[in-house]
Amino acid sequence: MTLTFEDLPPGRLGTFGPRRVTREEILAFAAEFDPQPMHLDEAAAQRSMLKGLSGSGWHLCSIMMRMMFDGFIGRTASLGSPGVNEVRWLAPLRPGDDLMLEADVVEARVSKSRPETGIVTFKCTARNASGQALCEMISPIIVMRRASGGSAQEAS
Amino acid sequence: MFFFEDFALGQRREIGSFTFTAETIKIFAAQYDPQRFHLDEEEGRKSLFGGLAASGWHVGSVCMKLLVADGQRQTREALARGEEVATLGPSPGFRELRWIKPVLAGDTISFASELASLRSSESRPAWGIIEARNTGTNQRGELVFSIIAIAFVPRRKPA
Numbered sequence: 001m002t003l004t005f006e007d008l009p010p011g012r013l014g015t016f017g018p019r020r021v022t023r024e025e026i027l028a029f030a031a032e033f034d035p036q037p038m039h040l041d042e043a044a045a046q047r048s049m050l051k052g053l054s055g056s057g058w059h060l061c062s063i064m065m066r067m068m069f070d071g072f073i074g075r076t077a078s079l080g081s082p083g084v085n086e087v088r089w090l091a092p093l094r095p096g097d098d099l100m101l102e103a104d105v106v107e108a109r110v111s112k113s114r115p116e117t118g119i120v121t122f123k124c125t126a127r128n129a130s131g132q133a134l135c136e137m138i139s140p141i142i143v144m145r146r147a148s149g150g151s152a153q154e155a156s
Numbered sequence: 157m158f159f160f161e162d163f164a165l166g167q168r169r170e171i172g173s174f175t176f177t178a179e180t181i182k183i184f185a186a187q188y189d190p191q192r193f194h195l196d197e198e199e200g201r202k203s204l205f206g207g208l209a210a211s212g213w214h215v216g217s218v219c220m221k222l223l224v225a226d227g228q229r230q231t232r233e234a235l236a237r238g239e240e241v242a243t244l245g246p247s248p249g250f251r252e253l254r255w256i257k258p259v260l261a262g263d264t265i266s267f268a269s270e271l272a273s274l275r276s277s278e279s280r281p282a283w284g285i286i287e288a289r290n291t292g293t294n295q296r297g298e299l300v301f302s303i304i305a306i307a308f309v310p311r312r313k314p315a
Contacts, residue, residue: 033220037243056217056220059217062184065188079203080191082255083255084253086250086252142204
């Protein structure tokens, strides 16, 4: 069943994962998008503030996007997102981490400019296997409403 | 260079441009954001985006890629002049990321970075915190991407 605006009231939506992040994946993403020594080179990473090899924050956000997709966005009548209010990188992503993603709806409102849609704002937290929060993200997504002109099926 | 004391409010740099081909859009999307409008031209045309659109995370990651490349270029030039170069610290996050217009297959986005704020780190006296407003503009001059990025930078002298 496709999730619509009505299926996403404020509160805990779910916890998704685990998603294993390998060293190879961290190095490959960093080589393409964020080739700073702290993401690529073990010795340089040891000398950095993060004290060891860590994944790019953009890699972590991209993995969180994928976990959101696999968890709920893939079956939601989503029309896309206008942006991200805030991202906080709280602790380094390490090779071998098994990530869990907590997703909460913090606000759900009907769009004024497109009343057949709603704007659902999520707070997502990625945690490692010991429960430490690595990243918090607050971001809105535009979602079709069920009880309006177009059905969810048409939107998906 | 790249010490806290070297940065000045309002400093602006053009940091480079990148062409988002259909192939790179689909490769990124298949891994990290496999929504239909990021993977298929026809689905993209039917969506609000009006064409095969890059994942917003792809656009942000490309901005990071160009920032790092620009920093490496500036580092090489400073070292050639015999200057001391600081290693930038990690970023505690970002805010106000706006995907203002879709980035469609074939678009070339030019990115720029402007220093928006400078402050001391209360918890880490050897470091300062800078905020930059990074933007992306397409080949038609339309602003498509904007973000307030935050980074720790080392001080020459602790505060």
